[in-house]
Amino acid sequence: MKKEWVLNGDSVSYLNWEDLRRAIDYDLEQDRNFSYAGLSADEIVAHIARFVSGLWQIHAFGEGNTRTTAVFTILYLRSIWL
Structure with a gap:
């Protein structure tokens, strides 16, 4: 867990490293x-x-992670721009 400024100091529960590949594959497939x-x-x-x-x-x-997610989101939005 880590307090995130973009969540007003709230935290997110993160995955264990053993589950990373499965979780990424699942989200991308969805x-x-x-x-x-x-x-x-x-x-x-x-x-x-x-x-x-x-x-x-x-x-x-x-x-x-937050910076990487932000850059990914920009690239993702550009790729789906309708």
């Missing part, structure tokens, strides 16, 4: 099977928020 077709802007934002927060919670690195 997104790969997701379709944005016909969704409202609110539904799109809700999906992106769930997807990105799931990846962030995996917390794969000792340091730099």
Whole structure:
């Protein structure tokens, strides 16, 4: 657990290192099977928020997880721009 400034000092429960690969594979597969077709802007934002927060919670690195997640999110948004 680690207090995060983006959560107003709240924390997130992170995974054990043994579960990292399975969790990353699961989240990426869930997104790969997701379709944005016909969704409202609110539904799109809700999906992106769930997807990105799931990846962030995996917390794969000792340091730099928030920065890495932010950069990933920018690249992800560019890749799906409708």
